Amino acid sequence: MSTAQHVQHSPLRIFLKTIAARAYPRVMAANRQKTWVFFDMAFPMVGALAMVLVYQGLHAPRQYLGFVVMGGAMLAFWQNVLWSMAAQFSWDRGNGTLELYVISPTTFEGVLLGMALGSMFTVTLRAGAILLLGSLLFGITYTAAGTLPAIGVFLLTLAALYCLGMLLASLFLFYGREAWHLSNAMQEPINFLSGLYFPVNALGAYVGGAASLVPMTLGLDAMRQLLLPGTPVFIPAGTEALLVAVQIPVFAVLAGISLRYMEIRARRDGKLVTRWE
Amino acid sequence: MGVAITRQWTGYAAAVRLGWAVSSNWTRPILFIVYSVLRPVSMALILAVMYTVITGNAAATRPYLAFLIVGTAFWSFIQEGVSEFATGILEDRGRYHILKYSYMAPLGFPIFLIGRATSKLASAAASVVIVLLVGTLALHLDISPLRVDYPLLVAACLLAFVSVIAFAITLSMVLLAGRDLHGYGEIMAQFLYLFSGAIFPISVLPGPIAWLASLSPLPYWLELCRRAIMHGQAYLMFPNLSDGEVFLRLVAATAGTLLLGYVLYRMADRRARRLGYIDMEANW
Numbered sequence: 198m199s200t201a202q203h204v205q206h207s208p209l210r211i212f213l214k215t216i217a218a219r220a221y222p223r224v225m226a227a228n229r230q231k232t233w234v235f236f237d238m239a240f241p242m243v244g245a246l247a248m249v250l251v252y253q254g255l256h257a258p259r260q261y262l263g264f265v266v267m268g269g270a271m272l273a274f275w276q277n278v279l280w281s282m283a284a285q286f287s288w289d290r291g292n293g294t295l296e297l298y299v300i301s302p303t304t305f306e307g308v309l310l311g312m313a314l315g316s317m318f319t320v321t322l323r324a325g326a327i328l329l330l331g332s333l334l335f336g337i338t339y340t341a342a343g344t345l346p347a348i349g350v351f352l353l354t355l356a357a358l359y360c361l362g363m364l365l366a367s368l369f370l371f372y373g374r375e376a377w378h379l380s381n382a383m384q385e386p387i388n389f390l391s392g393l394y395f396p397v398n399a400l401g402a403y404v405g406g407a408a409s410l411v412p413m414t415l416g417l418d419a420m421r422q423l424l425l426p427g428t429p430v431f432i433p434a435g436t437e438a439l440l441v442a443v444q445i446p447v448f449a450v451l452a453g454i455s456l457r458y459m460e461i462r463a464r465r466d467g468k469l470v471t472r473w474e
Numbered sequence: 475m476g477v478a479i480t481r482q483w484t485g486y487a488a489a490v491r492l493g494w495a496v497s498s499n500w501t502r503p504i505l506f507i508v509y510s511v512l513r514p515v516s517m518a519l520i521l522a523v524m525y526t527v528i529t530g531n532a533a534a535t536r537p538y539l540a541f542l543i544v545g546t547a548f549w550s551f552i553q554e555g556v557s558e559f560a561t562g563i564l565e566d567r568g569r570y571h572i573l574k575y576s577y578m579a580p581l582g583f584p585i586f587l588i589g590r591a592t593s594k595l596a597s598a599a600a601s602v603v604i605v606l607l608v609g610t611l612a613l614h615l616d617i618s619p620l621r622v623d624y625p626l627l628v629a630a631c632l633l634a635f636v637s638v639i640a641f642a643i644t645l646s647m648v649l650l651a652g653r654d655l656h657g658y659g660e661i662m663a664q665f666l667y668l669f670s671g672a673i674f675p676i677s678v679l680p681g682p683i684a685w686l687a688s689l690s691p692l693p694y695w696l697e698l699c700r701r702a703i704m705h706g707q708a709y710l711m712f713p714n715l716s717d718g719e720v721f722l723r724l725v726a727a728t729a730g731t732l733l734l735g736y737v738l739y740r741m742a743d744r745r746a747r748r749l750g751y752i753d754m755e756a757n758w
Contacts (some may be wrong), residue, residue, distance in 0.1 A: 232654055233654065236658065239661055240661055240664065243661065247667050250668070251521065254673075254674035257528045261527075381513070382512050385513040385520075386513075388520060389516040389517075389523075396527065399523050399526065
């Protein structure tokens with residue numbers, strides 16, 4: 198009679214391996230599926246192109262085209278946060294993966310962090326391509342001195358944005374068909390509130406202030422201030438970067454609390470194994 | 475003959491009801507209405523802010539704001555009719571696995587598709603009205619329901635709906651060839667956005683693309699909608715053409731779209747049957 202070897206791994210090791218395991222398909226599968234590579238880039242690009250043409254129709258100064266191209270690049274991230282983070286657990290529940298997560302000796306946080314890191318890498322490549330292509334196509338130039346600080350703000354914004362994605366993922370856990378509609382519904386209003394295609398200060402203090410809850414609003418505005426000379430200032434870039442940095446732990450902690458609560462509720466109501474409601 | 479027509483009508487009505495149920499029964503009616511208008515209203519607000527930032531809302535440029543808002547309002551028909559419709563058909567196949575039954579039903583598949591598309595266009599109507607209301611009340615556009623040229627508006631819209639349905643049905647049949655083309659209806663709607671004159675005059679496009687856009691019925695439809703609603707104060711894409719001339723172009727472009735759509739639909743349909751696309755396992 199043989200005795201099965203039972204190896205006890207440390208929780209940290211399992212956590213880190215979960216992150217790597219969940220990030221892997223995000224990087225590899227996302228690039229294997231050529232139709233989605235095209236979709237992920239074409240969608241924000243075509244949207245940005247439409248807005249550039251609106252500005253041209255309005256005979257706007259050239260700097261506004263830069264606003265749009267940067268907004269188009271950031272749209273790729275927001276789209277990813279909505280569809281591949283927020284709605285992901287809902288899809289996973291539908292196709293039966295969520296129940297595997299639940300019975301595995303890991304945590305939802307590890308799975309979500311893996312998704313976030315994999316997505317960040319993949320979408321950064323695509324957003325970079327959008328930025329490069331848009332800048333070349335419309336002859337947009339950036340302030341070289343602002344590049345490094347802008348990269349710093351960009352990384353902070355990504356971290357905050359994906360922590361928000363983790364929070365939304367836990368909130369969307371219960372949704373079936375509603376997840377699709379909610380993601381769809383959140384797309385355009387956030388495009389408006391985050392000033393994706395225009396300077397945020399045009400929204401005014403109150404609306405702009407409320408819109409600052411979405412990290413993209415402040416992050417994008419700070420990056421524009423650093424890279425595009427003459428950007429109307431909503432809040433100084435340094436303050437915006439600080440506020441985005443504060444949002445990271447806030448959203449992360451809220452995501453953790455929300456995940457725990459939703460998991461307990463889902464276990465109690467038997468919702469973790471419900472397919473395609 | 476009479477029985478056949480009655481049966482077709484019943485089938486069409488069932489397809490409309492099914493389309494409406496799939497679109498709307500995931501939530502309560504009031505939430506569905508809010509959901510339906512969030513996107514077009516947000517889009518209208520984005521354009522209004524862009525316009526204000528650049529022009530400072532100067533009185534001389536107000537017709538251009540009306541141009542943007544009316545274009546955005548009526549764009550809901552394309553958004554629903556093309557993007558949401560294509561998504562719906564792909565969901566019928568991949569998610570709900572009912573497309574094969576609809577295809578085999580004695581009703582006739584095109585009637586089913588037209589019914590589904592009709593429900594999408596009907597649900598877009600609420601968005602159109604609400605965006606125009608926002609334009610009138612919040613952005614102070616000079617739109618009065620008493621001064622709208624309704625015969626022109628209705629005639630233009632009916633022709634446009636024929637084009638939109640023909641395009642959407644053909645696109646959906648073509649998309650059935652892919653295993654994971656969910657979202658491509660949205661991309662196609664975005665491309666049409668560029669060619670339609672919804673948010674900028676097609677003359678802004680580079681020469682050959684502007685010429686291509688002028689073959690589409692959409693710019694003529696939106697031009698007629700603006701002329702009908704703004705009663706002489708519209709910013710015109712075709713200032714040298716009379717209403718009648720624009721209408722004639724719309725008729726010709728619609729006929730062309732219908733013909734091309736029919737030919738492509740038949741080709742895509744034959745291919746789908748031969749290669750088993752109708753009940754292919756996909757997406758979900």
